[in-house]
Amino acid sequence: MKKIVTILGARPQFVKAAVLSRVIKEHKQIEEVIVHTGQHFDNNMSAVFFTEMNIPEPAYNLKIHSLTHGAMTGQMLEKIEEVLLKEKPEAVVVYGDTNSTLAGALAAKKLHIKIVHIEAGLRSFNMSMPEEVNRILTDRMANLLCCPTENAMQNLKDEGYDTLPIQLVNCGDIMKDAVAYYSKFSAKKSTLISKLRLQDKKFIVATLHRQENTDDVQKLQQIISGLEALHTTHEVILPLHPRTKKILEKHQIVPKLTCIEPLGYFDMLELLKHCLLVVTDSGGLQKEAFFNQKNCIIIREETEWLELVNNGFATIVGADSKKMQTAYQEFQTKKSDFSVPLYGDQVGEKIHQSIINLMNN
Template identity: 65%
Template sequence: MKKIVTILGARPQFIKGAVLSREISKFNDVEEVIVHTGQHYDANMSAVFFDEMKIPQPKYNLAINGLNHGAMTGQMLEKIEAILVDEKPDAVVVFGDTNSTLAGALAAKKLHIKIVHVEAGLRSFNMKMPEEVNRIVTDRISDLLICPTQKAIENLQLEGFSSFDVAIENHGDIMKDAMDFYSVLAKDKSTIFKKTSINKDNFLLATIHRQENTDDRNKLSDIFKSLDAINEFTQVVMPLHPRTKKKLSEYNIDTTITLIDPVGYFDMIMLLTHCKLVATDSGGLQKEAFFNQKHCIIVREETEWIELVNNNFAQLTGPNSDKILDAFHDLNQKKSNFNTNLYGDNVGEKIYTSIKQLIQ
């Protein structure tokens, strides 16, 4: 039987990886070995988490976290290499743009093992983002690039990938499959509205966590100035990221918005289902807003998911309080047809078929 090793390091990657794992379990003709690097340590990612989310338990947990980029990537590279030597897989599958993604791809490449990169071709064109470096390098050394959008294909073509010995395919965004699957479970599993004072169906959901926003006093102050102003019209609810919480205290920034503890995926789906609008600097949440037919204020200067902006489902504002307010007043009244198929269907099945073709 053919074997693949899947490298995962953050909660969103496990959710995406679970889509592929379900396809593998349907056919039972490929063995999958899951490696959890531990990059995003989360005490909630216990056996209960994997059971409730219907995610296979990792065979390996490397517990590498809390380090600078170089040390983290280096330690992952060393340990993943040892696992690959023992497991002898036919391919290694990596997702997205984390240090775990890069380390898994580098380890595989040096051992001449085929690499599958899911979410390939995305570009922010901001080389100050470590994620941008990770995704560019991973794309360049992969054997199969699974792109989520036509724009991602075009990015690769402009970088000369048509001349490289690599397969490039657009199967859509695997998070679409995940949202479809977990939305059904979330209705029974979520307790977010029972344990909070959120004004259900009449609130803006906000998340801010990127270092480019949190580590700059003026930017973070401007963002919360705008959120406080929006809060006068519509309740603003923010699951507070630990980094953001620390910086708000450090900068002595007070806010009138509703701050809640970080939430699990089921609760986040229910917040997305019932909010009026989303404001975020998260890449994943931009798409999840779209999947839940919600407009999105993108509190960044650029986005990898530019089709959301081009199709008027989202607006880029950066950390500018005036632009954020203008976007709120515009999008809060906007009516859009969200039935546009931007991100495909049955994505996991298509990815699995391509992987089997690669390793046959």
């Protein structure tokens, strides 16, 4: 049986991996070895996902976290290389755009192991974002690029990838499979709605964690100010990323919002199912909002998920609190048709078959 090593490190990657791991287990054609770099180490950001979503326990936990980008990526590269030399897989699977993604791809490339990049081809066209650097470098090293959208496919073609000996496949967005599957169980698994007494309330879900927002105090204050303005009309629930929490405390910013601890996947699904609107700088949550038929205000200057904006499901406001309030007012009366097929279907199956094809060539 052929073997793959899957590299995971951050919350959204655990969710995506749960889908593919389940498909791999069902088909029994591939042995999967999971490596957790430790990039997200807080229990609510990491361990809870493996428990809740029945993801196979990582064979390796590298426990690398809370370092600068260079130190983190370097240590991951060293430790992942050791794992790959021991496991000798036919392919390495990486997800998204984190330091774990780049380190996994680099380690595999140096050892001449095939690389599968899931969620390939996304571009913000903002090279000041660490994520943009990570995804571009990972795409260039990969042997199989599993794109989530036609926009992502077009980005790669515009960069000349269709002239390279690399497989490009539009498999659709694996997050769609995750939401469809786990939504069946979330109401039984989560008690958060009753715990926060939100049963009969219209409320807003917000998340805030990207460096360009949290490391710029002026931007951070603007975003918090905008959220506080929304909170006067509808309660804003803000699960606080550990890093964001530290920065708020450092600058003595106390948001007048309902701030809670980071959430497991089922709790977040229930919030998304019941909320009025989503405000976020997370790429994954923009789509999860759409999959749960909710509009989204994007607190960034750009998005990789242009189809959400182009079809009116999301609005980009940056850190401008006034634009945030304007978008909020517009979404109050907007009726969106969420049946538009933007992200494919049976995505896990398509990715699995693409990996089989890669390893058989």
